Amino acid sequence: MKNIHRFLLVFFLAVSVSTVFASSDEHAEPASQETHEKEKFEPGSFIMDHIADAYDWHVFSIGDFHATMPLPVIVYSQSSGFHMFLSSNFHHGHASYKNFSIATEGEYRSKVVELVNGQEVRPFDISMTKNVVAMLISMAILLWVFISVAKAYTIRKGKAPKGMQSVMEPIILFVRDEVAKPAIGEKKYEKYMPYLLTIFFFIWLNNLMGMVPFLPGGANVTGNITITMVLALFTFAITSINANKSYWKHIVNTPGVPWWLKFPIPLMPLVEVMGVFTKPFVLMVRLFANITAGHMIVLAFVSLIFIFGQINTALGLGTSVVSVLFVVFMNLLELLVALIQAYVFTLLSALYFGMATEEEHH
Amino acid sequence: MGLVTPELGTFIWMLLAFAIVLFILKKFAWKPILSALKEREDSIEGALRSAERAKDEMAALQADNERILQEARKEREAMLKEAKEMGGKLVSEAKQKATLEADKVIESARLNIEGEKAAALNEIKAQVALLSVEIAEKILRQQFADDQQQKDYFKKLMDEVKLN
Numbered sequence: 001m002k003n004i005h006r007f008l009l010v011f012f013l014a015v016s017v018s019t020v021f022a023s024s025d026e027h028a029e030p031a032s033q034e035t036h037e038k039e040k041f042e043p044g045s046f047i048m049d050h051i052a053d054a055y056d057w058h059v060f061s062i063g064d065f066h067a068t069m070p071l072p073v074i075v076y077s078q079s080s081g082f083h084m085f086l087s088s089n090f091h092h093g094h095a096s097y098k099n100f101s102i103a104t105e106g107e108y109r110s111k112v113v114e115l116v117n118g119q120e121v122r123p124f125d126i127s128m129t130k131n132v133v134a135m136l137i138s139m140a141i142l143l144w145v146f147i148s149v150a151k152a153y154t155i156r157k158g159k160a161p162k163g164m165q166s167v168m169e170p171i172i173l174f175v176r177d178e179v180a181k182p183a184i185g186e187k188k189y190e191k192y193m194p195y196l197l198t199i200f201f202f203i204w205l206n207n208l209m210g211m212v213p214f215l216p217g218g219a220n221v222t223g224n225i226t227i228t229m230v231l232a233l234f235t236f237a238i239t240s241i242n243a244n245k246s247y248w249k250h251i252v253n254t255p256g257v258p259w260w261l262k263f264p265i266p267l268m269p270l271v272e273v274m275g276v277f278t279k280p281f282v283l284m285v286r287l288f289a290n291i292t293a294g295h296m297i298v299l300a301f302v303s304l305i306f307i308f309g310q311i312n313t314a315l316g317l318g319t320s321v322v323s324v325l326f327v328v329f330m331n332l333l334e335l336l337v338a339l340i341q342a343y344v345f346t347l348l349s350a351l352y353f354g355m356a357t358e359e360e361h362h
Numbered sequence: 363m364g365l366v367t368p369e370l371g372t373f374i375w376m377l378l379a380f381a382i383v384l385f386i387l388k389k390f391a392w393k394p395i396l397s398a399l400k401e402r403e404d405s406i407e408g409a410l411r412s413a414e415r416a417k418d419e420m421a422a423l424q425a426d427n428e429r430i431l432q433e434a435r436k437e438r439e440a441m442l443k444e445a446k447e448m449g450g451k452l453v454s455e456a457k458q459k460a461t462l463e464a465d466k467v468i469e470s471a472r473l474n475i476e477g478e479k480a481a482a483l484n485e486i487k488a489q490v491a492l493l494s495v496e497i498a499e500k501i502l503r504q505q506f507a508d509d510q511q512q513k514d515y516f517k518k519l520m521d522e523v524k525l526n
Contacts, residue, residue, distance in 0.1 A: 052365060053372065074371075126371040135376060139383045146391035153398035158405065172395060193396055194388035202380070225365070226372040230380055292365070 041310055043303035050299050051220050051292055052110060054130045055087040055102060059215050066092060069215065071133055075100065077114050077123040087127070134219030135227065138206050146201070175200050175346060183350035184357065192353050195238060199231055200346040207291060207338030211331060222341070223291035225284065232284035235349040239356045240276075246360035251276065279352055283345060290341050294334045301326045 057069040070088035077083065080099070089097035093104070096115065103113045103120055112127065113120040128136075145164060152165040161169045180189040180196055206221040221227055249255075251272040253262065261268045301323045309316025506512040 048365070053369065124370070126374055128375065129369075129372060132372055132375040132379075136379060139379055143383060143386060143391075146387055146395070150391040150394040150398075153395055157398065158402060168395075169399070173399070176396070176399075190396070194392040195384060197392050198380075198384050198387050202383075224372065226368040227376050229368050230373060230376040233377075234380065234384075288366075 041303075041306045043300065043307060046303055046306075047296055047299040049110075051223060051295055053220075053224060054110070055090065055112065055127060056092070057130045057133065057215060057219070068092070071128050071130065073100070073112060073125075073127040075112055075114070075123040075125050075127065077116075077121070079116050079121075080114070083123075130219045131221050131224050131227065134209065134216065134221050135206070137216045138202065138209055138221065142198075142201055142205060171201075172197060179343070179347050179350050183347060184354040188353075188357050189350075191242075192238070192350065195234070196346050196350055199234070199349060200342050203231070203287065203345055204339060204342035207341060208335075210291060210295065211334055211338065220292065220295055222287055223295055225288045228284045228288040231287070231345065232280040235283060235352060236277075236280035238349075239279075239352045242353065243356035244358075246358065247356045249360075279348075283348055287341055287345055290337055294330065294337055298327050298330045298334070301330065 055073055056071055059067040059069060061067070068088075070086040072084060073087050073089075074084045075082075083098060083100065085097060089095070090100075090102055093102040093110075095101070099115045100112055100123075101115065103109055103111055106120065108120060108122050111122060112125055114123050115121075146168070149165050149168050152162065156162065156165070160166075175197055176189070176193060179200075180193055183189075184192055203222055206227075209217040210220050210222060212218060252269055254268050254272060257268050305316055305320045305323050308319040506515070
């Protein structure tokens with residue numbers, strides 16, 4: 001419990017620090033803020049801004065007041081070298097800092113670009129963006145929760161589980177008994193358990209945190225193609241490294257297929273080789289698309305309120321009742337999807353491992 | 363388009379962080395948790411199995427006890443029977459022996475009596491002979507007190523001899 005308090009304290013401090021930054025921003029550019037607020041509501045960009053990655057972590061806005069947590073921007077430019085500064089220097093994307101700015105249009109829209117000789121050049125960008133920080137927070141939670149659970153197992157050795165331990169145990173057992181064992185087999189499943197448990201809890205936790213609209217949630221980590229790509233790559237790498245002879249043989253020379261599908265034109269091997277890459281690709285896209293789509297629907301319902309509100313305030317209020325009901329419904333659905341997607345990713349990874357290590361049948 | 367384009371920066375962060383977290387969780391969380399779970403399952407299974415075994419053993423023990431009891435009962439019965447038989451035999455043997463002994467005693471008593479009787483008879487005979495001789499002598503003394511009578515008797519005896 002004590003740890004949670006400390007954890008929350010750090011966050012509130014961070015947010016309050018950022019509000020100081022934010023309030024100073026307003027004094028710098030009151031005019032531009034005003035015009036920004038008066039702009040017509042664009043549901044497209046509203047949704048995209050919420051789904052896409054960002055260089056700062058927007059917490060809330062009240063009128064002209066924007067509370068954001070600035071995040072470190074780390075860039076390496078071929079012309080000016082290595083730079084590291086806080087994203088608050090961009091003043092919510094309205095200012096440039098050391099020739100760096102956030103592009104508002106073009107190929108690099110909403111990305112950091114450097115102005116070199118009047119041209120926008122994308123530097124090598126390893127900034128700790130909102131998604132990166134959210135991911136790191138989720139990982140810290142994972143580490144804290146599961147290391148303390150592991151400690152509980154060693155302290156309360158041979159006793160019945162208690163507290164967090166008893167919450168996690170059935171889930172861990174579920175992954176072991178319902179996912180790993182049937183998919184990989186009794187003999188080999190143990191080797192893959194750490195990875196399967198890690199992706200399961202990582203995806204699930206980030207799916208749930210993505211549903212929380214404020215800090216430390218609110219980032220769309222599992223709805224980010226890069227994140228899901230890394231996860232899929234891990235599955236792909238583990239599958240390929242552990243694959244046995246029979247797996248590769250099945251790809252190169254699939255048994256039980258007529259020879260003319262293999263010989264003059266290697267049609268079957270081509271299909272099989274494509275399959276090797278489509279499997280992780282599908283993993284990547286499925287998770288990304290499911291989570292992003294869910295967020296989009298929720299945001300679209302919220303946008304409806306503002307669209308109708310612009311036409312008529314009463315209409316907006318009326319719509320809000322329906323919209324909120326739909327958003328609640330969608331969130332409940334998303335709650336389910338969060339678990340299902342974590343389960344599906346884990347199960348499919350386990351199935352691929354199982355396929356790669358399956359003994360040859362004669 | 364930005365939504366589906368992977369970002370190199372995010373990629374590097376995620377790759378690094380995920381690999382590190384995977385490693386740490388594997389070493390400090392999943393390994394101890396999974397091994398503890400397995401250990402506990404094994405111990406439960408072992409306890410169940412040993413309980414089952416204890417039950418079997420108990421049943422076997424009970425069956426054994428029953429068997430032993432049965433055997434003991436049978437043995438006791440046999441022993442009782444044997445004892446009875448033995449007793450009967452002993453009694454009959456004793457009886458037989460007693461009879462035999464009694465017969466022997468009686469026989470010897472009889473023999474003794476017979477001997478005694480014979481001896482007594484002999485003695486009586488001798489006594490009677492002696493007495494008869496004495497009586498005879500006395501009678502003869504009396505009878506042959508006068509000479510005439512002696513001569514008569516002598517004569518008679520002589521006559522008898524002649525007849526023979």
